[in-house]
Each structure stands twice: as structure tokens, then as C-alpha cells.
Amino acid sequence: MIISRRFYLFGLLVAMMAYACNQKSEEKKEQPMEESGPWAQLDSIRGLITVPEFPDQEFSIEEYGAEAGGEVLSTDAIAAAIKACNEAGGGRVVVPKGVYLTGAVHLLSNVNLHLEEGATLRFSRNPKDYLPLVRSRWEGMELMNYSPFIYAYQQENIAITGNGTLDGHADMEHWWPWCGAKHFGWKEGMGRQNPSRKLLHEMVHDRVPLEERIFGEGHFMRPQFVQPFECKNVLIQDVKLINAPMWNLHPVLCENVTVERVKIETLGPNNDGCDPEACKNVLIKDCYFDTGDDCIAIKSGRNEDGRIPGIPSENIIIEGCEMKEGHGGVVIGSEISGGARNVFAQNLVMDSPNLDRVLRIKTSSKRGGTVENIYMRDVVVGTYREAAVRFNMFYEEEGDHIPTIRNVIVENLQVKNGGKYAVMANAYESSPVTNFQMINCRIDSVDEVFNVNHMKDVTFENVMINGKEVKGLQK
Structure with missing residues (x-):
């Protein structure tokens, strides 16, 4: 009788431990994965x-x-x-x-x-x-x-x-x-x-x-x-x-x-x-754009009216939006003399032969300003006309204020039917586009992979373009 009771208690203890472990496992499954890298800032900005x-x-x-x-x-x-x-x-x-x-x-x-x-x-x-x-x-x-x-x-x-x-x-x-x-x-x-x-x-x-x-x-x-x-x-x-x-x-x-x-x-x-x-502190969520120009364009003033006050656009979240026609889906510029930083774009759908670019940063040395910390992920594109990502420091006329573009990361971009190029960049030799990363991206059916000049610290990780893995920048 005593032995039987001991076996019973032992069995009950094992069952309780198994249940507790299972509960912990379920709780672990239910907990969302913690963000890492730049995206770890997202919740604090959203707050x-x-x-x-x-x-x-x-x-x-x-x-x-x-x-x-x-x-x-x-x-x-x-x-x-x-x-x-x-x-x-x-x-x-x-x-x-x-x-x-x-x-x-x-x-x-x-x-x-x-x-x-x-x-x-x-x-x-x-x-x-x-x-x-x-x-x-x-x-x-x-x-x-x-x-x-x-x-x-x-x-x-x-x-x-x-x-x-x-x-x-x-x-x-x-x-x-x-x-x-x-x-x-x-x-x-x-x-x-x-x-x-x-x-x-x-x-x-x-x-x-x-x-x-x-x-x-x-x-x-x-x-x-x-x-x-x-x-x-x-x-x-x-x-x-x-x-x-x-x-x-x-x-x-x-x-x-x-x-x-x-x-x-x-x-x-x-x-x-x-x-x-x-x-500052902007959320653009679950919107639909079919426009005669840029779908979303982040700005901060043109020339002296942007540079002198020096007020950037910052802490901007773009998510869940759909873009059809437009010069660009997510655009920074060209009136960007005050700068732009901390832009997070995710879970977007774009699709139109009249959509020129997916991500576009346009500025000039007449504008100046620093564009930095631009992050895009989880974007599905049917088709676009010109480039998935385009950097342009020669938009309109030149001047004496060389712009800066740095820290741009694109992750999980999936394009079914690309346009002319995957990536375009036209920058100054003295101010190359710096720290551009593409991670886990697939772009099919582009005419040419790159049309770029001055870029520095460029990383491609698990990037497939026209069915071939791209490991480095080809000019």
C-alpha cells in the first residue's frame, strides 16, 4: 500500500513537472520575437x-x-x-x-x-x-x-x-x-x-x-x-x-x-x-495611394528654408500601405535640406507599371542635408518601371552643400517583375552612399542589376537577382 502510494505521488510529481514545462513552452511560443538591430527602436517610437x-x-x-x-x-x-x-x-x-x-x-x-x-x-x-x-x-x-x-x-x-x-x-x-x-x-x-x-x-x-x-x-x-x-x-x-x-x-x-x-x-x-x-513622430498606416507623383515623400524644407532652421523629419513609421501609380512608393526628398532620420517602412504592397521606384532618396548639393537610418522590410512588389532602390544626389541643379546618405537597410523585398534596374546610385565621390545593405531579397526580371557609381560599405546577404545570388556590388 505504501509502495503504491509512493508510485502514485511520484507519477503525480512527474505529471505536474511535465505540465509546467509544457506551459512554459506554450508561453514561449506565444511571446513575440524580440526585435534586434535598428528595428528594436520601433516600439519606443510607436509609443x-x-x-x-x-x-x-x-x-x-x-x-x-x-x-x-x-x-x-x-x-x-x-x-x-x-x-x-x-x-x-x-x-x-x-x-x-x-x-x-x-x-x-x-x-x-x-x-x-x-x-x-x-x-x-x-x-x-x-x-x-x-x-x-x-x-x-x-x-x-x-x-x-x-x-x-x-x-x-x-x-x-x-x-x-x-x-x-x-x-x-x-x-x-x-x-x-x-x-x-x-x-x-x-x-x-x-x-x-x-x-x-x-x-x-x-x-x-x-x-x-x-x-x-x-x-x-x-x-x-x-x-x-x-x-x-x-x-x-x-x-x-x-x-x-x-x-x-x-x-x-x-x-x-x-x-x-x-x-x-x-x-x-x-x-x-x-x-x-x-x-x-x-x-516628428509620424505614423502612416493601412493607406492606399494611386497618385500623380510620389506616394509618400518625406521632406524637410528646400535650400535655405530647410538648412537654416535645420529641423529634420524624424521618427516616421510607414506600414501596411498599398501603392499603385506614382514616381516612388516610399521617397525621401527632394526638399530635404533639414535632413531625415529614423524612417521605418514595413509590410507594404506595390504594383504598377507606372510606379517608377520602390524606395527613392533624391537630393542635391543645392539642397544639402543628411538622410540617415532608413529601414525597409517585408515589401511585396508586382512590378515597377525603373529601380527597386534609387539614390540620387544630382536631382535638379548643383550647389555648394554636398548631401549625405547613410545607413539604409532593405530586408525581405520580393519583386516578381522588376524594371530597368535593381539598384541605381548617382552620388558624389566625396560623399558616397554609405552602409547600404540588402538582406533576404529577391528581384526577378530586371534588365540590368546595377547602375551605380559611388557607394561605400555595401552588403548583400542572401540576395537573388534574376535567379542568381548577388554577393557584391558590380558597377
Whole structure:
């Protein structure tokens, strides 16, 4: 009896130990793998990015006089609803189902502009509806110009949300011809941006004060679609943007920005999708881009307007996005004089014969600046036109400010049908692209593997291009 009991206790002890070991094994399986290398920073950066919250109260624009139908201008009614919401401590300014015509919309602190399902804000084609002039950045240069269609200046806790549509109402007869290109509707005798763009370049170089950089009427400088300027805690979520006049989403000098589940479909001139400029702590997640220019372009000012303040774009996470047409999927530059660092792009899908590049860094010695710590992984590409990765230090004219590009790592890039090249690089001998790594990548069907000149400390690890392992850089 005693022996039998001892065997029982021994068996119970073994069973308990086995169960405990099994539990530990299961817990170990459930625990995510710890990140290593540069990606170990990701969670700490993500923790700095929070979504603003708003009081639970609503202000319908119809209650302030807005009329659906797309014929009556509702600018004043929308402004009144935003003002009332702000003065009441914040909440949601609701755009109900229907089409509402408006001029410039200026957001105020603690206001969430919410478009209900089936709601469309259609923006006026009359440039006068974007006056008075406001402080803006245009291609990385500061000026007083037409108000962006949706604008906020030095506000906190602002949002644009909902399953509605923002319609810029631009086309081959409105806004787009101002770019001066015939294939976008410009004709001889029409006004275009070219002389004013040149003038603004000169003003920037000569350090003309902002208050004297007066543009607007008669200058044909297209306003951006959405531009929060020097704002904190910005959310843009779920909306669809179409028919943009120029850049779509353009936060400038902002901190704590989330762009999530946004759909951008607009193929006009300079119709960049999302261009955070000199911004810190930015999340661009689960968005769709089908654009007339770069899908995502990270910027930090052009020439003196970027170099002198020296404010980089930093701590930017891009994930879960899909890119179709565009000059590049993930782009840094070219207005990058303030620099860019700590950019993490992962879990992306790209596929279009009209997508020029997957990852593109473009700058020049007129720009200067340092681009560093750019990390991309887990990207699936159907096809692209020119290069999977392109570095270009000779974008536009040269100057006296040699740029720096370093620490760029691409992992798990899978391309089914590549374009002309796998990698392109055009750099200065005195400033080669430094520490470029490709790890666990496969790129098929490219015409040529490399078109590169000055690169230093380049590493290829388990990289297959056109079915052959690439172990070193071939010029």
C-alpha cells in the first residue's frame, strides 16, 4: 500500500513537472520575437505617437446653415460650426450625407472634422475662395499664398475622420493647368506658376522676410489640399481624397501625426500622396495611394528654408500601405535640406507599371542635408518601371552643400517583375552612399542589376537577382 502510494505521488510529481514545462513552452511560443538591430527602436517610437481624443459632442454643419447639393457655398457655415465646437471645448463637426461646396476650411484646436458615410466636401474652383493669404510652404519654401483647402495653423488636437470624400475638384481646366504643362491643360496665353516659382527661389536665396513673400492672386501657385502647419496631435483617418490641386496630405513642422486607412486616388500634376515635412513622430498606416507623383515623400524644407532652421523629419513609421501609380512608393526628398532620420517602412504592397521606384532618396548639393537610418522590410512588389532602390544626389541643379546618405537597410523585398534596374546610385565621390545593405531579397526580371557609381560599405546577404545570388556590388 505504501509502495503504491509512493508510485502514485511520484507519477503525480512527474505529471505536474511535465505540465509546467509544457506551459512554459506554450508561453514561449506565444511571446513575440524580440526585435534586434535598428528595428528594436520601433516600439519606443510607436509609443510616442498617440491619437488625439475629443469630447463626446457634435456640431452638424447643417445646423449652422450649410446646404447639401453642391451648388451653394457653405464656407461660412462650416467655419461657424468649427468655431462653436472649439469654443465649447471641442468635439466633432459633422458633415452629413450629401455634397457640400466650400472654400478654405480652417481647423481649430480640439475639433474633429467628421465626414459621415456618403458625405462629400467639394472644394470651390474659384481661387478667391482661398483668400486671405496664409503662411504656407510650397515645395519646401515658405511664403504667403492661397490657403490650402483644409488648413490649420499652430493648433493642437485636430482631426479629419470618417468614411466620406474630400473632392479637390481639380481637373484639366481648373488648378492643374497652373503647373504650366500642356498635358495637364495649360495653353499658350494662360497663366502658370513658372515665373512665380523662380521668384520664390530667389527670395529664399536672398533671405527675403516671410511677410514680403506675397503670392496668391496672379501668381498661379496651386495650394495644397490638406496642410496642418506647426500643429500637435493630428489625426487623418478613413477619408478618401480625389482630384487634388497639388500635394494631398502635407503636415509641416508638426508633431505626433497619425494618417490611417486613408485612400488617395488622384493623378494630377504634383499630386503627392502624403508628404510629412520637418515633422516628428509620424505614423502612416493601412493607406492606399494611386497618385500623380510620389506616394509618400518625406521632406524637410528646400535650400535655405530647410538648412537654416535645420529641423529634420524624424521618427516616421510607414506600414501596411498599398501603392499603385506614382514616381516612388516610399521617397525621401527632394526638399530635404533639414535632413531625415529614423524612417521605418514595413509590410507594404506595390504594383504598377507606372510606379517608377520602390524606395527613392533624391537630393542635391543645392539642397544639402543628411538622410540617415532608413529601414525597409517585408515589401511585396508586382512590378515597377525603373529601380527597386534609387539614390540620387544630382536631382535638379548643383550647389555648394554636398548631401549625405547613410545607413539604409532593405530586408525581405520580393519583386516578381522588376524594371530597368535593381539598384541605381548617382552620388558624389566625396560623399558616397554609405552602409547600404540588402538582406533576404529577391528581384526577378530586371534588365540590368546595377547602375551605380559611388557607394561605400555595401552588403548583400542572401540576395537573388534574376535567379542568381548577388554577393557584391558590380558597377
